[in-house]
Amino acid sequence: MTDEQEKNPAEPIRVGVLGARGRMGAEVCKAVDAAADMDLVAMVDQGDWLFNASDAGAEVVVDFTTPDVVMDNLHWCIDQGINAVVGTTGFTEQRLERVRSWLERKPGVGVVIAPNFGIGAVLMMQFAARAARHFESVEIIEQHHPRKLDAPSGTATHTARLIAEARVAAGLGPSPDATKDEVPGARGAEIDGVRVHAVRATGLVAHQEVLFGTTGETLTIRHDSYDRASFMPGVLLAVRAVRNRPGLTVGLDALLD
Numbered sequence: 001m002t003d004e005q006e007k008n009p010a011e012p013i014r015v016g017v018l019g020a021r022g023r024m025g026a027e028v029c030k031a032v033d034a035a036a037d038m039d040l041v042a043m044v045d046q047g048d049w050l051f052n053a054s055d056a057g058a059e060v061v062v063d064f065t066t067p068d069v070v071m072d073n074l075h076w077c078i079d080q081g082i083n084a085v086v087g088t089t090g091f092t093e094q095r096l097e098r099v100r101s102w103l104e105r106k107p108g109v110g111v112v113i114a115p116n117f118g119i120g121a122v123l124m125m126q127f128a129a130r131a132a133r134h135f136e137s138v139e140i141i142e143q144h145h146p147r148k149l150d151a152p153s154g155t156a157t158h159t160a161r162l163i164a165e166a167r168v169a170a171g172l173g174p175s176p177d178a179t180k181d182e183v184p185g186a187r188g189a190e191i192d193g194v195r196v197h198a199v200r201a202t203g204l205v206a207h208q209e210v211l212f213g214t215t216g217e218t219l220t221i222r223h224d225s226y227d228r229a230s231f232m233p234g235v236l237l238a239v240r241a242v243r244n245r246p247g248l249t250v251g252l253d254a255l256l257d
């Protein structure tokens with residue numbers, strides 16, 4: 001496939017979905033199918049032949065699978081010269097570095113990895129990063145459906161990293177906490193020095209609160225996804241953008257701007 005064909009805006013974007021029978025994958029298949037500028041050319045799930053996506057001529061693959069398989073999928077996409085939009089969680093800095101090294105050998109390929117494709121969630125993370133330097137205390141409470149495999153969520157981990165960076169830049173030390181006697185887990189997990197609490201309950205989809213505190217006041221920044229449809233505008237935005245963004249893009253922020 002030539003560069004011209006790949007980037008011709010008049011041609012529908014040929015999209016393959018990995019994890020197509022999952023909660024997110026099924027929603028992505030519906031959204032791609034309904035988008036006038038996209039063709040859904042491959043739906044792949046566990047046990048299916050991954051080469052279905054390349055045989056079908058997918059230019060962009062969307063991955064919503066599981067943290068234990070996503071790196072193999074992504075390596076395969078990059079090797080095949082297929083652009084990738086990834087929502088699957090589990091991306092540590094080491095994993096991102098490996099993806100960058102694979103991309104060095106395929107300089108035309110674009111990969112967008114976003115911990116959360118909800119526009120409101122992206123803004124919530126931006127607002128939290130902005131607020132972080134003004135408050136001595138901060139904790140994150142994320143709430144999800146009970147079938148979620150990972151805890152804390154990718155969104156909470158990413159938010160904690162952003163807050164930690166802002167606190168370091170502002171010269172803030174650890175949040176004050178006199179706890180001496182703790183039942184293990186009572187104070188949550190510590191991600192880059194930020195306490196993160198993960199709640200799992202039937203009826204929830206994906207929710208997060210960032211609670212800031214300083215003398216005499218608190219600030220709560222909250223985002224709620226009540227339906228997986230909330231992630232679709234962000235996913236489609238990334239599918240449209242990724243062919244023209246060679247290399248690795250982490251988060252939706254650059255695409256929204």
Ligand SMILES: NC(=O)C1=CN([C@@H]2O[C@H](COP(=O)(O)OP(=O)(O)OC[C@H]3O[C@@H](n4cnc5c(N)ncnc54)[C@H](O)[C@@H]3O)[C@@H](O)[C@H]2O)C=CC1
Nearest residue numbers: 019021022023024045046064065069087088089115116117
């Ligand atoms: N970035 C974002 O905005 C969002 C990210 N997520 C993340 O997306 C991932 C998937 O979430 P859900 O759809 O709720 O999970 P799910 O369990 O419903 O779906 C995962 C699907 O991947 C399939 N799968 C497993 N191994 C595979 C392989 N080797 N090849 C192809 N398919 C394979 C499974 O059979 C399953 O159908 C999770 O990591 C979750 O945290 C979920 C919602 C939003």
Ligand SMILES: O=C(O)C1=N[C@H](C(=O)O)C[C@H](O)C1
Nearest residue numbers: 089115116148153154155206
């Ligand atoms: O598993 C989910 O459902 C979600 N996963 C992502 C995460 O771990 O942050 C995004 C969103 O919270 C929904």
